[in-house]
Amino acid sequence: MTSAMLVTMVLGFALSISVAVSIGLAAIVGVQVTNASMLISAKEIFNSINKFPLAAIPFFILAGNLMETGGISRRLVEFAKSLVGGVQGGLPMTCVLTCMIFAAVSGSSVATTFAIGAILIPALIKHGYPTSYAAALQATSAELGVIIPPSIPMILYGVSAEVSIGELFIAGFGPGILISGALMLFVWLYCKWKGWGKTDGEGRLRIWPATRQAAWALLMPVIILGGIYGGVFTPTEASAVAVLYALVVGMLIYREIKIPDLMLALRKSVVSSAVIMFIIANAGLFAFLITRAGVPEAVGHWLEEVLKNPAMFLLGVNAALFIIGMFIETSAAIIVLAPILAPVAQRFGIDPVHFGLIMVVNLALGMITPPFGVNLFAACTVARISLDKIIRHLLPFVGVVLLCLLVITYVPALSLGLRDLVYR
Numbered sequence: 001m002t003s004a005m006l007v008t009m010v011l012g013f014a015l016s017i018s019v020a021v022s023i024g025l026a027a028i029v030g031v032q033v034t035n036a037s038m039l040i041s042a043k044e045i046f047n048s049i050n051k052f053p054l055a056a057i058p059f060f061i062l063a064g065n066l067m068e069t070g071g072i073s074r075r076l077v078e079f080a081k082s083l084v085g086g087v088q089g090g091l092p093m094t095c096v097l098t099c100m101i102f103a104a105v106s107g108s109s110v111a112t113t114f115a116i117g118a119i120l121i122p123a124l125i126k127h128g129y130p131t132s133y134a135a136a137l138q139a140t141s142a143e144l145g146v147i148i149p150p151s152i153p154m155i156l157y158g159v160s161a162e163v164s165i166g167e168l169f170i171a172g173f174g175p176g177i178l179i180s181g182a183l184m185l186f187v188w189l190y191c192k193w194k195g196w197g198k199t200d201g202e203g204r205l206r207i208w209p210a211t212r213q214a215a216w217a218l219l220m221p222v223i224i225l226g227g228i229y230g231g232v233f234t235p236t237e238a239s240a241v242a243v244l245y246a247l248v249v250g251m252l253i254y255r256e257i258k259i260p261d262l263m264l265a266l267r268k269s270v271v272s273s274a275v276i277m278f279i280i281a282n283a284g285l286f287a288f289l290i291t292r293a294g295v296p297e298a299v300g301h302w303l304e305e306v307l308k309n310p311a312m313f314l315l316g317v318n319a320a321l322f323i324i325g326m327f328i329e330t331s332a333a334i335i336v337l338a339p340i341l342a343p344v345a346q347r348f349g350i351d352p353v354h355f356g357l358i359m360v361v362n363l364a365l366g367m368i369t370p371p372f373g374v375n376l377f378a379a380c381t382v383a384r385i386s387l388d389k390i391i392r393h394l395l396p397f398v399g400v401v402l403l404c405l406l407v408i409t410y411v412p413a414l415s416l417g418l419r420d421l422v423y424r
Helices: 001-013 019-033 039-049 052-069 070-082 090-106 111-126 132-145 152-161 163-172 173-194 207-211 215-229 233-255 259-292 297-306 311-329 332-348 350-368 374-383 387-410 414-424
Strands: none
Touching: 001 111, 001 233, 001 259, 019 039, 019 070, 019 332, 019 374, 039 163, 039 233, 039 259, 052 111, 052 233, 052 259, 070 111, 070 207, 070 215, 070 233, 090 111, 090 132, 090 173, 090 215, 090 311, 111 132, 111 233, 111 374, 132 152, 132 173, 132 350, 132 374, 132 387, 152 163, 152 332, 152 350, 163 173, 163 215, 163 233, 163 350, 163 414, 173 387, 173 414, 207 215, 207 297, 215 233, 233 311, 233 350, 259 332, 297 311, 297 332, 311 350, 332 350, 350 374, 350 387, 374 387, 387 414
8 A cells, every 4th residue: 555655646747736736646556455435535535634823823824825915024134134234245145134133924935926026136236136046045944934933834844743733933043043144153253255245234214214114114023023922922823923923014004005905815824734734734644644644654664774873864854865865845745744753753752843843844855955945936926037046056055054054953842942931
């Protein structure tokens, strides 16, 4: 059964059938091979999406779209520019910092790419940066959307591996800040070397006016994250609060969201949410079948025999996830692989929250690596260039994130220190 499912899934990928459909077809083949009732399919598909934490996904997507439409993202850009935009290379640093702040509400890297890229990619080009560099930078910076909490992939990992989503969220701050800092340092040094960005400070607001202008926008992540960790509401409830806050600020305070804009944001959010939920439903059935076939236990025993210690296990998992992330969408990969790998990681004594951060950061790299990096397609759409044009500028960014991934993997305190302080 397992072989038939894997062959069907790989064949679907090879024929350019969408990831969700390929996984669904493979699952149906698995049901047919075992002569099981097709009612199992309906039951497990329903069980896959009938989970309360998953309700956060459409709400966080909608919150990100409302932030883009309501002028919140533009004000965050001006605020970030007032902080770091006065130095050479300040505009690329502004891109990283803005994505970091925006990520603290949106939970989605694609939403971050469109919301921030629509503002900063034209600004970077206007200040003399190559279009390919601007697109590569935006795609990489937007990756923070799934690392800085709240994060949709973290929610999926928490549901799949039965790990506290609150603990995953707070553990994401250390890796997110590390990657943000490393990217900002790299772009500053790179711009110094290239001689780019000497006029980045032009048109920059002073810190106080920019802060005053962005006050309502900056209050949003404070309310959301403060409410979660203060015990006021759960991560799922926080997603609904984010939508309400973005709606009130965009319509009543900034007054930039009109009824047609609201309908467009709702339509975009419905489409994005439906795509993710369709992947979750099919991947849930696939995961159920391979679990019933004993694949996780078999893989676990094999890994324990081949990879004798935790360090080797983490190195092997990182190498495998990096390759898998290039070809399989992040959400689908987490739902399928988390139930298999998380129990094995625990056998090696690895904290499941720490392992979750490793999985999320690693698979997030798949969003910026060809051939199926969704952030790349989004950034290229905004910049109006082809994918092949940005590869040269993209590779150094991938290298920086990979180095950060190694630190995150082998320095557990970076992820677990804050978690232990709050939850233990």
